[in-house]
Amino acid sequence: MYFPSWLSQLYRGLSRPIRRTTQPIWGSLYRSLLQSSQRRIPEFSSFVVRTNTCGELRSSHLGQEVTLCGWIQYRRQNTFLVLRDFDGLVQVIIPQDESAASVKKILCEAPVESVVQVSGTVISRPAGQENPKTEALRLQYRYLDLRSFQMQYNLRLRSQMVMKMREYLCNLHGFVDIETPTLFKRTPGGAKEFLVPSREPGKFYSLPQSPQQFKQLLMVGGLDRYFQVARCYRDEGSRPDRQPEFTQIDIEMSFVDQTGIQSLIEGLLQYSWPNDKDPVVVPFPTMTFAEVLATYGTDKPDTRFGMKIIDISDVFRNTEIGFLQDALSKPHGTVKAICIPEGAKYLKRKDIESIRNFAADHFNQCSLLGKLRLECADLLETRGVVLRDPTLFSFLWVVDFPLFLPKEENPRELESAHHPFTAPHPSDIHLLYTEPKKARSQHYDLVLNGNEIGGGSIRIHNAELQRYILATLLKEDVKMLSHLLQALDYGAPPHGGIALGLDRLICLVTGSPSIRDVIAFPKSFRGHDLMSNTPDSVPPEELKPYHIRVSKPTDSKAERAH
């Protein structure tokens, strides 16, 4: 018996298929609501023949004999069926051996939605199975998953929250909702951009990662205050919890400074925040990039809990402990500590061991202390301490990022820390001509509970400065951006903006484990739509108008051999 534990959480409150259902299960929806607010699972299997509910099975049940009761949701090729009860789904392997022929006959012939009782041993999904992801079934039958209480709640909350944002921007603050193209030009080095072949041989559109250029051009065009709930595209192959298409609340304003954008966003979130959550308190605290790194060891700290990093170098100035002496004798050498409150009470010997190992594994990575802080928080929480209250929303502005970073492949060259249109910090403009590496930017990030949920900047509106940064400092080919530079030449107002990642924000607000739970039809890890089998092959004659041919990997190997 497989158990898609992912499924179990969100299939609560499955609606009633109209065919052959023996009794409605709406009642369970309210029970599961109650259940989640009580945070304690009642004994749903007392007094009855079943030992467990379908949604209850976890890895701790592996190897146990269990009895489940429910409806046949689905059957595939007479090899397995999916059993559903009010609480979740479980995959049941249909026995194939001769001795179980009668059981097999019953299970294979019973109509879908028949009620059955199944006894068997809980196993984990066999390795190399065709559909290795427990989430795959949810995505394949997304139209059924959408009936669940949780998906209905998530999508309706998303719609309402976006509607409130629009009211705030459009009706209260005079923003203009403007749609920008998604068939656009490749950006220089835009290796993460999907391509769209055109009917002109060798010419391609590209699906942009954001409307950045367009929103700046709108400011040049005098639109003054722009926003868009913008579909964006990024081809990152199979990075977990990323989607090839995603949505951002995209904003740009003329004649604004950093504090203006910050106040706008604080008001936006306060106004649009769901009524069933604690209200958002504004203004949000602000820390500089240097401060967050020193205090939390990351630029997106979870500020719901303390355990800050403390510099205790002074305590050890005259120490005789060898490795501390060593560390302090190096340039910029420091000794830092994290205090774990009541750590001695909660952490066991093996926890300390795992912390030690974790530190050894990440030795010499500057983000070690930030990771260690989260690792310790994980450990404390497994021991029952509530550090990160899921009902708490802790916002933080991070400002004064560096404008440039050394290029990874060639550290003597510079690349933009964010993008090349970011304005330098007003106090650091002179550094551009002397020590550009030290220049700070007017970029700002919005962080919520340890997640970056937005970022933006005041932009460069002076064409000369933009040309200097692109051509002289970044050594970019300015030809591809000549339209933008020319636009700045024609008189651009001072302007700035921000983009909020809507999927991530809604995911945090609803407390969902994945952004796939706040998107109606998400792609799987590997960018597939499992419901419709997308992407799919295309007959060669449909490729012809686009003047492209498929070159199989073997072809390109052959090419390399040439």
Place this chain on the structure above:
Amino acid sequence: MYFPSWLSQLYRGLSRPIRRTTQPIWGSLYRSLLQSSQRRIPEFSSFVVRTNTCGELRSSHLGQEVTLCGWIQYRRQNTFLVLRDFDGLVQVIIPQDESAASVKKILCEAPVESVVQVSGTVISRPAGQENPKTEALRLQYRYLDLRSFQMQYNLRLRSQMVMKMREYLCNLHGFVDIETPTLFKRTPGGAKEFLVPSREPGKFYSLPQSPQQFKQLLMVGGLDRYFQVARCYRDEGSRPDRQPEFTQIDIEMSFVDQTGIQSLIEGLLQYSWPNDKDPVVVPFPTMTFAEVLATYGTDKPDTRFGMKIIDISDVFRNTEIGFLQDALSKPHGTVKAICIPEGAKYLKRKDIESIRNFAADHFNQCSLLGKLRLECADLLETRGVVLRDPTLFSFLWVVDFPLFLPKEENPRELESAHHPFTAPHPSDIHLLYTEPKKARSQHYDLVLNGNEIGGGSIRIHNAELQRYILATLLKEDVKMLSHLLQALDYGAPPHGGIALGLDRLICLVTGSPSIRDVIAFPKSFRGHDLMSNTPDSVPPEELKPYHIRVSKPTDSKAERAH
């Protein structure tokens, strides 16, 4: 001297570039507003040295000597410059012959925004010129064009109207705003769909023409009332006044019938209609497909004026006029007439001649009478009769379309008149099994002033019926739609919906000559972004991850030769 007459209309009220401008031109914005409301062009060239304004030149000026005054907007390769005044733009060819060397020197060296006076002969743009479209310059400098009064008005009106639509749907009627994917599966025979290569060899996404499948799946998923301001894609090469990406107000409802959708849309348009226009009167009149064809000779009639088609066969039953006798003796032979009110007064001999020629040119086309009606209206309007009041908005529902049409390439086979998910008319279901060609559908179109601005239908929610229509009647490969059929199997509520073409609607509301005037960054006729030079070539190494190669047209010729 070239004259982009398109430009002249919308460059009125150009804002002031900040460099080297001798005086602000804001004043002209209000003058041009005044001008448009008076509908009579004042004598802007009286008392001064110029003979014409830049925006005034039309084909009637060809060959004339004119003198223009204005600012140098732009200069290209010392071959031409663009001259701007308050009223519009004109291209000026810089003389290249020796005798005009001093003029050339002045024109090539004067800084942009210098004020000049130019005399010359008006010519039309030479054939084979690099930028043959007069609109090209507006699109190339879109960020300047956006500063014009008209573009600001159009984009702000669009934003406000869409916001009101959202309020009506979301806040007043409980619709859920749900984003559906744009990276989806190719639809069978979807030759107008852009392809997006994926990182899996030979596998492609496709950009859908509408969220049709998704919105039906949302109904199966119990979302009940869905809407989306949806970006859609259609690759139609270079059809005029179409855009490769466009926007529709996409709506779907469960447990609804045709009249329910109609009332919803009437309320939606009434609620969102701009305050500066006459209010929308509801309900809209409804005509059947058969009626509109008989009365107006088209399924999208302009009902702002009469001149209906009248069957006068009875008058001629006993005629002795040969060609009428001939016509009436044929099966379904009729004699039809259009009465042109005061035609004798307004139409001249050459008008009658042109009507006769038009009829001869379109002889034997069943849409002839509809076209003739519009042709007569055009003629009357050039003679000063106001038939189609631009401030009047005349809506019409057209219903009872046929469900199927004979396939063009093989008239014995059927294809869907709209799409295969359209439900048959309840009275005609029996015809599906006997005479499917005669079955009417539950499709409806919304027509405004002779333009189709929306269409929708009640959908098939019964899987058996859907399978029968797809497989038996349409001979489609149902495998590509198996997810949709399976979803219907799992219990779909009766449902229906509609999509309004937002670009076209806003175009009509604002009285714009082209949908490009209501889109911030439209593509040109040929699908190009002239500002950024899109689509563009891509280095071969960026094609590799997508396993495609460009096959130049010569390659495919070579292939065919094999």
